[in-house]
Amino acid sequence: MQLNQFLILSAFLFGTGIYGVLARRNGVLVLMSVELMLNAVNINLVAFSAFNRNVGGQVFALFVIAIAAAEVGVGLAIVLLIYRNLHSPDLDEVDQLKG
Numbered sequence: 001m002q003l004n005q006f007l008i009l010s011a012f013l014f015g016t017g018i019y020g021v022l023a024r025r026n027g028v029l030v031l032m033s034v035e036l037m038l039n040a041v042n043i044n045l046v047a048f049s050a051f052n053r054n055v056g057g058q059v060f061a062l063f064v065i066a067i068a069a070a071e072v073g074v075g076l077a078i079v080l081l082i083y084r085n086l087h088s089p090d091l092d093e094v095d096q097l098k099g
Contacts, residue, residue: 006047013040027079027089031072038068 013036020033042061049057083089 003047003051006043010040010043010047013037013043025090025092027082027091028076030091031075031079034075035068035072038064038071 017033017035017037017040020036021030024030024033042064045057045061045064047057049055049061079089082091082094086093
């Protein structure tokens with residue numbers, strides 16, 4: 001497979017993730033869209049790493065995966081607190097939490 005095919009797949013996934021972040025109101029769906037964008041970045045890192053025949057991109061992709069796991073933990077905790085206070089995971093109502 002050529003590098004172009006991986007880059008096109010990655011661009012499609014990243015664009016889908018951006019659309020999900022901008023168009024969705026549900027906090028869990030926004031987190032899933034952010035994860036989709038991070039996976040698109042990982043595809044780019046691994047594709048360029050394989051193209052250049054070095055392991056630097058693959059190691060960096062592992063770090064991105066670890067940070068994404070931590071981000072999901074913190075993000076889901078925030079969404080659960082919003083749901084507990086507002087009884088809805090809708091992110092449009094978050095401005096009601098201002099003091």
